[in-house]
Structure formats: C-alpha cells, structure tokens
Amino acid sequence: xxxxxxxxxxxxxxxxxxxxxxxxxxxxxxxxxxxxxxxxxxxxxxxxxxxxxxxxxxxxxxxxxxxxxxxxxxxxxxxxxxxxxxxxxxxxxxxxxxxxxxxxxxxxxxxxxxxxxxxxxxxxxxxxxxxxxxxxxxxxxxxxxxxxxxxxxxxxxxxxxxxxxxxxxxxxxxxxxxxxxxxxxxxxxxxxxxxxxxxxxxxxxxxxxxxxxxxxxxxxxxxxxxxxxxxxxxxxxxxxxxxxxxxxxxxxxxxxxxxxxxxxxxxxxxxxxxxxxx
Amino acid sequence: xxxxxxxxxxxxxxxxxxxxxxxxxxxxxxxxxxxxxxxxxxxxxxxxxxxxxxxxxxxxxxxxxxxxxxxxxxxxxxxxxxxxxxxxxxxxxxxxxxxxxxxxxxxxxxxxxxxxxxxxxxxxxxxxxxxxxxxxxxxxxxxxxxxxxxxxxxxxxxxxxxxxxxxxxxxxxxxxxxxxxxxxxxxxxxxxxxxxxxxxxxxxxxxxxxxxxxxxxxxxxxxxxxxxxxxxxxxxxxxxxxxxxxxxxxxxxxxxxxxxxxxxxxxxxxxxxxxxxxxxxxxx
Numbered sequence: 001x002x003x004x005x006x007x008x009x010x011x012x013x014x015x016x017x018x019x020x021x022x023x024x025x026x027x028x029x030x031x032x033x034x035x036x037x038x039x040x041x042x043x044x045x046x047x048x049x050x051x052x053x054x055x056x057x058x059x060x061x062x063x064x065x066x067x068x069x070x071x072x073x074x075x076x077x078x079x080x081x082x083x084x085x086x087x088x089x090x091x092x093x094x095x096x097x098x099x100x101x102x103x104x105x106x107x108x109x110x111x112x113x114x115x116x117x118x119x120x121x122x123x124x125x126x127x128x129x130x131x132x133x134x135x136x137x138x139x140x141x142x143x144x145x146x147x148x149x150x151x152x153x154x155x156x157x158x159x160x161x162x163x164x165x166x167x168x169x170x171x172x173x174x175x176x177x178x179x180x181x182x183x184x185x186x187x188x189x190x191x192x193x194x195x196x197x198x199x200x201x202x203x204x205x206x207x208x209x210x211x212x213x214x215x216x217x218x219x220x221x222x223x224x225x226x227x228x229x230x231x232x233x234x235x236x237x238x239x240x241x242x243x244x245x246x247x248x249x250x251x252x253x254x255x256x257x258x259x260x261x262x263x264x265x266x267x268x269x270x271x272x273x274x275x276x277x278x
Numbered sequence: 279x280x281x282x283x284x285x286x287x288x289x290x291x292x293x294x295x296x297x298x299x300x301x302x303x304x305x306x307x308x309x310x311x312x313x314x315x316x317x318x319x320x321x322x323x324x325x326x327x328x329x330x331x332x333x334x335x336x337x338x339x340x341x342x343x344x345x346x347x348x349x350x351x352x353x354x355x356x357x358x359x360x361x362x363x364x365x366x367x368x369x370x371x372x373x374x375x376x377x378x379x380x381x382x383x384x385x386x387x388x389x390x391x392x393x394x395x396x397x398x399x400x401x402x403x404x405x406x407x408x409x410x411x412x413x414x415x416x417x418x419x420x421x422x423x424x425x426x427x428x429x430x431x432x433x434x435x436x437x438x439x440x441x442x443x444x445x446x447x448x449x450x451x452x453x454x455x456x457x458x459x460x461x462x463x464x465x466x467x468x469x470x471x472x473x474x475x476x477x478x479x480x481x482x483x484x485x486x487x488x489x490x491x492x493x494x495x496x497x498x499x500x501x502x503x504x505x506x507x508x509x510x511x512x513x514x515x516x517x518x519x520x521x522x523x524x525x526x527x528x529x530x531x532x533x534x535x536x537x538x539x540x541x542x543x544x545x546x547x548x549x550x551x552x553x554x555x556x557x558x559x560x561x562x
Contacts, residue, residue: 044454045425092452144296147320173452174368176319176481178521203454206526242456247484247526247548254552260559273533276558 004070004165004197005033005056005087011064012051012220022063025051026220029065035164038191038198040208040228043217044242049201052217053167056199057087070164085114087165088158092173094150095143103145103153104129104138110161121160128156131194132186148179152186159190165197166190172204184210205232205246209267216243229265248272279345279362279442279475281308281331286340288326288499300326301337302499308477310442313469315490315507316479319521323499324479328445331477332363344443361390364441368448370432374420379405379431382420386439404434407471409464426457430464437468443475444468450482462489487511487525487546495522507546514543527551534558 010029013022025048033039033056043049054060055067058074070086072079091097100106107125116124129135132152137145142153151171158166168187172180184207190196200211208214214231216224218241224231232238232249245253248269252262266272288301300323308314318324329335330342333349333356342349349359367373376382383401392400405412408430415423420431429449436444446465450458462485469476480486486493487507495503495510497520503510511517514524514532524532530551531543541554 044456047454170452176521177483177523178319180481203452203458205455242454244455244459248530250548251530251552251555254548255555255559258556260556269530269533272530273537276534276555277537277539 002035003032003068004035004037005031005199006068007031007052007055007065008067009065010052010055010062010067012048012055012060013063024220026055029220029222031215031222031225033165033197033199035197036191036195037213038188038211039200039213039215040211041199041201041215041217042203042205042208042243043223047217047241048220049217050169051220053089053169053199053201056167057089058083059089085161086163087167088161088163089167089169090151090155090158090171092170094147094154094174097154097157098142098150101141102138103134103140103142106142106153107156107160110157114161124160124162128159131159131190132156133182146179147175148182151175151179151183155183155186155190159194159196163196165199167199167201169201170203171200172202172207180204180207205244205249209246216241229267232267233264280310280343281306281443281475282341282343283307283330284341284343286330286337286342288330288335288337290326292338299499301330303340304499304501305340306494306501306504308443308475311473311475313476313489313491314478315486315493316477316496317481317483317486317493317522318496322496322520324496325447326499327496328365328447328477328479331443331445332365333359334365360441361439362441363443363445364436364439365445366433366436366447366449368451370436370449371420371425371428374428374432374435377419378417379410379420379423380416382431383435383438386435390439400438400440401434404438405431407437407464407468408434409460409467410434424457426453426460429453429457429461433461433464441474443477445477445479447479448481449478450480450485465489481523483511483523484525484527484547487528495520508544511546512544 007029010026012026013024016023041049058080061075067074069083072083074083098106099109104125107128108121111121111124129138132155134152142150172183191198202208209228214228232245235245235253238245246267249267252266255262266275283306286301286304290298290300316324374382380401383404384397387397387400402412410430420428450461490507493507493510494501525546527545527548531541531545534541535543
C-alpha cells in the first residue's frame with residue numbers, strides 16, 4: 001500500500017444553526033496522498049481546504065464517501081487512536097498548542113498519554129527536539145520563545161508521536177519572515193530526511209511552490225491538481241478563483257504578454273535568474 | 279494629528295526573573311496625514327510601541343504627545359485618546375460580538391452618546407469606507423460573513439469612531455491572496471479620501487514598501503532605521519541580518535546583480551522589476 005491517505009467521493013456538510021440547513025463544504029472529492037510525498041493544498045478562505053484537512057485525521061467525519069488513513073477507515077471509531085497517531089496535525093496559532101511550562105515536558109505530553117515507558121519517552125523527546133533544531137531550548141519556558149520557535153516546539157510535540165504523516169494547517173500565518181523560514185525549512189527537512197508525508201495548507205504561494213504537488217480547492221471541489229509548475233502556469237484560472245501566483249510566475253506572465261517567450265516552467269527565483277543570465 | 283514620542287522606555291515584569299525591556303528610549307515623530315509602516319521581527323517591540331500611542335500602555339519614562347497633548351499625564355482621560363487614535367488589533371474579527379453588523383459597528387459611537395441619526399450616518403460611512411454594501415450586510419450576523427468581510431466589519435467598528443490616527447496591526451494576517459489585496463486596496467483608498475494618519479504594522483515587506491511614505495524599523499526595543507522605503511531598503515544586508523525580509527522584487531534584482539547583470543537593486547515593486555527585466559532583455 002503506497003497511499004498514506006485515500007479519499008473516495010468525500011462529501012462534508014455543515015449544519016447551519018439558524019435554519020438547520022445542511023451546507024456542503026466539500027462535495028465529491030477524490031484524492032490519494034502517496035507515502036513520503038509533500039503536497040500543498042491551496043484555496044481561498046472558505047474554499048473547504050481546512051475542512052478537507054480535518055477530515056484527514058478524523059477531526060471531522062465524512063457526511064458521504066470514505067477517508068482512509070494508513071488503510072484505516074476514519075469512520076471506524078475503534079481505530080481513532082491509530083489514525084491520530086499516524087496523521088498528526090499542526091495548527092496556525094502556536095500559543096494554542098503548547099501545554100506545559102517547560103519545553104521538554106511539552107514534547108513528552110503526547111507519548112506519556114500513549115503510556116510509553118520513561119526511557120523511550122526521553123529518547124523521543126531528544127530526537128524530536130533535534131529534528132526541529134530546538135534541543136538547546138529543552139529546559140526553557142515555551143512562552144519566552146519567538147513565534148517560529150514555538151511553532152517548531154509544536155511540531156516536535158507531534159513528531160514525538162512518531163506519525164507517518166503531518167498535516168499543517170497554515171503553520172506560518174502568524175509568523176514573521178524569519179519565523180516563516182524556520183518553519184518551512186523544518187517541514188522540508190522532515191519530508192526529505194525523515195520521510196514523513198507532508199500535507200501543507202497555506203495561503204503563501206511561495207510556500208506551496210516548495211511542494212512536490214499542489215492541490216487547488218475551490219467551492220468544495222478539486223479545481224487543479226499537479227506539480228507546482230503545471231499549476232502556477234495557469235495564472236488566469238488561479239486569479240479567477242481568488243488566488244495569486246508566486247512573484248516570479250507573475251513577472252514571467254507579464255513578459256509573455258509583452259511577446260517575450262519565457263519558458264512556462266519557470267517558478268522560482270533561481271530559475272528566473274538562470275533564464276535571464278543564459 | 280501629529281504624534282511625538284519622546285524617549286519612552288517600557289519594561290515588562292520589572293524586578294521579576296523575566297524582566298524585559300520592550301522599549302528602550304524610543305523617540306519618533308509622525309506628521310499629520312503620514313502613512314507610516316512599522317517593521318521588526320516578533321518580539322522587537324512593535325506591538326508594545328503601538329499600544330502606547332493610544333494609551334493602552336503607559337511608558338515607565340518618556341513622553342507621548344498627541345497633537346501637543348501629553349497623554350502620559352494622569353489627567354488625560356483614556357477614552358479621549360482612544361477616540362483620536364484608533365487601534366485595530368491582529369485578527370480583529372475575533373472581537374465581533376453583536377447580533378448584526380449594524381449593532382457591532384454602532385457600539386462605539388453609541389457609547390459616545392451620539393444621537394441616533396449621527397450613529398446611523400457613521401455606520402453608513404464606515405461600511406462604505408471598508409468597501410461593504412450597507413444594504414447588503416447591515417442586518418446580517420457578522421458571523422455569517424466571509425473571513426475578509428468579517429475583518430472589514432471589525433475595522434469599520436474602529437473607523438466609525440472617526441479616529442484621526444488609524445493603527446493597523448497585521449491587518450492581512452491569515453487572509454487569502456484576494457482578501458489580502460482587498461484589505462490593502464481599502465486602506466489605500468481610505469487614506470487617499472480621509473487623509474488620516476495611518477500606521478501599518480506588517481511582516482509583508484512588499485506591502486510595506488508599496489504603501490508607506492516612511493518606514494520605521496524596530497529591533498530589540500529600539501528604532502534602528504527610519505526613512506522612505508527606498509532609503510530603508512538600501513540597508514538590505516542589515517535588514518536581513520535582523521531577521522527581516524526584503525520586498526520580493528528587490529531580492530530578484532539582487533540575485534541578478536550578483537550574477538553580474540547591470541540592474542538597479544534599489545527597486546521595490548513588481549512593476550519596477552518588470553521594466554528592468556525588459557531593459558535587460560532588450561540590451562541583449
């Protein structure tokens with residue numbers, strides 16, 4: 001089995017309180033996430049991308065269709081802990097995700113709840129903090145750290161559960177440029193070096209460009225799905241659904257409109273510079 | 279409305295184990311009608327600084343004059359300052375609480391004891407300034423609106439107080455690209471129309487460079503740089519060294535320069551980058 005997550009004809013409806021009507025947030029979504037892959041999910045506010053993410057680790061359950069995490073049906077309540085352990089989640093606000101007064105206690109919190117023996121917990125705390133480059137801060141109080149550091153602690157807390165997959169829901173939205181870079185570097189490292197499957201929900205197109213694959217959600221459906229190059233070349237379609245493209249794609253698009261034949265697969269600064277310097 | 283900050287210092291947890299000097303002898307002058315951008319990494323003192331400007335925090339030492347009145351004086355009443363200096367916090371939509379958009383925006387003006395027709399007029403104007411249709415949203419629950427709309431309603435609540443200085447702390451954080459652009463366009467339009475003083479705190483260097491007349495750079499509780507966007511971003515290496523970024527267009531030009539291309543690196547916008555690249559391609 002090579003799929004970390006399999007989504008088959010997923011429909012999800014919210015119940016609106018005032019009139020009791022069911023409002024569809026997702027309809028007919030089919031999506032497979034391969035093990036070890038790095039997928040970015042983009043879409044405007046209210047497109048359904050966060051709802052999709054929450055369906056990926058049983059925080060929400062389908063109204064119709066099926067979601068399998070590591071082969072487990074998320075609707076099967078007896079498998080809930082297997083699912084949550086396989087697919088961890090990191091949210092936007094680091095302050096809401098930290099529970100202890102000392103960094104290493106915070107990391108140990110998850111494994112302790114799994115009933116893991118102390119020697120093993122110690123080992124996991126060390127490895128998790130090293131994976132996010134925060135081992136030197138193990139004795140510090142989380143609230144005295146910067147936003148990017150706090151978010152890396154939150155990520156370490158998830159890693160200590162040894163998940164095969166981590167779902168990030170806009171992990172950098174509240175961070176400054178340096179904090180954003182710290183977190184993005186950490187995410188890439190977890191994918192490349194630890195082989196953890198990554199699903200990244202983001203509004204930052206330059207972050208999405210770092211993934212192997214981009215899934216664009218619009219009106220509760222998959223609007224585009226492909227490599228960053230194949231997605232970002234569709235500048236007009238992305239604009240129509242309220243999204244932007246990375247600055248380099250924007251410049252390439254403008255140059256093309258002026259009759260200059262810029263290759264379509266240029267999406268990063270390096271590629272643009274190489275093209276202009278050839 | 280002019281602002282003059284003279285040598286203010288603010289210390290959190292004074293004489294406690296975690297004592298931190300959040301503001302260290304900061305002096306700043308902001309002229310009436312100016313659009314000022316404030317940048318600095320998390321913890322550099324930006325938020326502490328702006329909370330002093332409307333009297334939410336008091337400095338340990340130093341003076342803050344708003345239109346010549348020292349607001350650090352005890353006899354100055356906080357509501358009077360807050361009416362002149364409006365502060366929109368990060369994620370202001372979390373502060374929406376009323377049943378309808380109208381009531382939420384009217385809350386502040388009602389507390390001023392204004393007559394009903396004046397309150398209605400202010401709600402109408404505030405909604406139009408933030409680009410929302412009065413008839414469409416006025417009776418709606420603010421919680422039924424989209425993320426970008428909610429945020430605009432929250433900003434309208436502050437604008438309805440008719441502040442002469444409007445401070446916005448990361449007004450586009452967490453919004454999608456379209457919502458981001460809408461909020462920025464709204465701020466630009468409002469500034470043009472009202473000629474009010476605007477202070478924008480943001481981590482987005484592209485936005486700050488495009489909108490600000492002047493940028494204030496904060497680091498470790500001090501103002502370390504101030505000037506026009508061009509002047510400030512000339513110190514690109516220094517700005518990167520204190521954990522801040524550069525406008526994306528400038529990064530591209532700097533990379534081209536490094537590769538030996540004859541381009542100007544002191545550009546800030548995509549339009550300027552496009553022009554330079556066209557020149558570069560034509561000179562080939």
